[in-house]
Amino acid sequence: MAALLFRRSCSLLALLVGVSLLVFVVFDLLPGDPASVMLGTSARPDTLAALRAELGLDQPVILRWLGWLGAALTGDFGRSLTYGMPVSGLIGQRIAVTLPLAVLSLGLALALGLSAGFLAARRPGGWADRSATVFAQVGMAVPNFWIGLLLILVFSTTFGWMPGGGFPGWTSGVGVALKSLLLPAVALALPQAAVLCRVTRGALLETASEDFLRTARAKGLSDTAALLRHGAPNALPPILTIIGFQFAFLVAGAVLVENVFALPGLGQLAYQALVQRDLVTMQAVALLLAASVLLVNAFVDLLQLWIDPRTRSPA
Structure with a gap:
C-alpha cells in the first residue's frame, strides 16, 4: 500500500509540473506582448526593451518557466497587468x-x-x-x-x-x-x-x-x-x-x-x-x-x- 501511494504521489507531482509547463508555454505563445500592453502601442522602443528586460521577457522560455514555477510555489504569481496588484491577492x-x-x-x-x-x-x-x-x-x-x-x-x-x-x-x-x-x-x-x-x-x-x-x-x-x-x-x-x-x-x-x-x-x-x-x-x-x-x-x-x-x- 505504501509503495502504491508513493507511485501515485510521484505521478501526481509529475502531472502538476507538466501542467505548469503546458500552461506557461501556451499562454507565452499567445499573440500580444505584456510589455506593450502595460506601456501602450506608442511606447518608445528603448522604454519597451527596458520593461521587457525588467519582466524577464528577454530570457529563454524554459528559464522564465522555472523562475515562474519557483515563485508560484511560494505563492507569488506576479503582478496583474490590469489591476496593478499581486495576482495572489x-x-x-x-x-x-x-x-x-x-x-x-x-x-x-x-x-x-x-x-x-x-x-x-x-x-x-x-x-x-x-x-x-x-x-x-x-x-x-x-x-x-x-x-x-x-x-x-x-x-x-x-x-x-x-x-x-x-x-x-x-x-x-x-x-x-x-x-x-x-x-x-x-x-x-x-x-x-x-x-x-x-x-x-x-x-x-x-x-x-x-x-x-x-x-x-x-x-x-x-x-x-x-x-x-x-x-x-x-x-x-x-x-x-x-x-x-x-x-x-x-x-x-x-x-x-x-x-x-x-x-x-x-x-x-x-x-x-x-x-x-x-x-x-x-x-x-x-x-x-x-x-x-x-x-x-x-x-x-x-x-x-x-x-x-x-x-x-x-x-
Missing part, C-alpha cells in the same frame, strides 16, 4: 466566492442526484424510474447558463424573491451572501445532478442482480433496505469518480454562470483577464484551476483505494 478575493459556490452546488447536486438515482433503481420501470430518466436526459441536454437565465427571469425579475446577480460580500452576513449564491448554485447543480442520477441508477442496478443482494432479500430484508445497506456500498466507487469530476468542474468550469450572475469569482476573473490580455493573471488562474482538478481527482483515487481493496492492485 486577486485570487484570494475571488476564490472566496468560487469555492463556496462550488461546495453549495455540489451539495445540491448530491442531494438531488443521489436521491433520484436511488429511487429510480429501487423500482426499475416504475414512475420514479421514468421520471428520473426524463430528468437526467433533460438536465444533461440543457446548458447551465441557460438555466441561470431562466432562474433570473422567474425568481428575480418576475417574482422578486431572489437577487438576480452580484455578490454583497461575506461582511454583509452569511445569510445574505448565501442567498446571492443560491440561484447560480442551482444553475450549476441541476446538470450535475442529472449526470449523478444516471450514474447512480446504473451502478445500483448493476449490483441489484448480485448474489449477496438476493441472499439479503431471502433473509427478510426489503428491497429498499437491501439496496441501501448492501448495494449502495458496492456501487460507491463509480459514483465517487463522478463526484470528483463534478467538483473539479464546478470549481474550474463556472465561467459562464459567474458571468451570467455577475459574481466576482475565479471564472469572471479568468474571463476579464482574457479580454484584457492580462497574461500574468491568466497563467495563474489556469494553473490554479488545473491543479485543483488534479488534486481533487487524486483525493478521489485515495478514497477508492480505501473503500475498494481491489483497486490496490499494482496493475
Whole structure:
C-alpha cells in the first residue's frame, strides 16, 4: 500500500509540473506582448526593451518557466497587468466566492442526484424510474447558463424573491451572501445532478442482480433496505469518480454562470483577464484551476483505494 501511494504521489507531482509547463508555454505563445500592453502601442522602443528586460521577457522560455514555477510555489504569481496588484491577492478575493459556490452546488447536486438515482433503481420501470430518466436526459441536454437565465427571469425579475446577480460580500452576513449564491448554485447543480442520477441508477442496478443482494432479500430484508445497506456500498466507487469530476468542474468550469450572475469569482476573473490580455493573471488562474482538478481527482483515487481493496492492485 505504501509503495502504491508513493507511485501515485510521484505521478501526481509529475502531472502538476507538466501542467505548469503546458500552461506557461501556451499562454507565452499567445499573440500580444505584456510589455506593450502595460506601456501602450506608442511606447518608445528603448522604454519597451527596458520593461521587457525588467519582466524577464528577454530570457529563454524554459528559464522564465522555472523562475515562474519557483515563485508560484511560494505563492507569488506576479503582478496583474490590469489591476496593478499581486495576482495572489486577486485570487484570494475571488476564490472566496468560487469555492463556496462550488461546495453549495455540489451539495445540491448530491442531494438531488443521489436521491433520484436511488429511487429510480429501487423500482426499475416504475414512475420514479421514468421520471428520473426524463430528468437526467433533460438536465444533461440543457446548458447551465441557460438555466441561470431562466432562474433570473422567474425568481428575480418576475417574482422578486431572489437577487438576480452580484455578490454583497461575506461582511454583509452569511445569510445574505448565501442567498446571492443560491440561484447560480442551482444553475450549476441541476446538470450535475442529472449526470449523478444516471450514474447512480446504473451502478445500483448493476449490483441489484448480485448474489449477496438476493441472499439479503431471502433473509427478510426489503428491497429498499437491501439496496441501501448492501448495494449502495458496492456501487460507491463509480459514483465517487463522478463526484470528483463534478467538483473539479464546478470549481474550474463556472465561467459562464459567474458571468451570467455577475459574481466576482475565479471564472469572471479568468474571463476579464482574457479580454484584457492580462497574461500574468491568466497563467495563474489556469494553473490554479488545473491543479485543483488534479488534486481533487487524486483525493478521489485515495478514497477508492480505501473503500475498494481491489483497486490496490499494482496493475
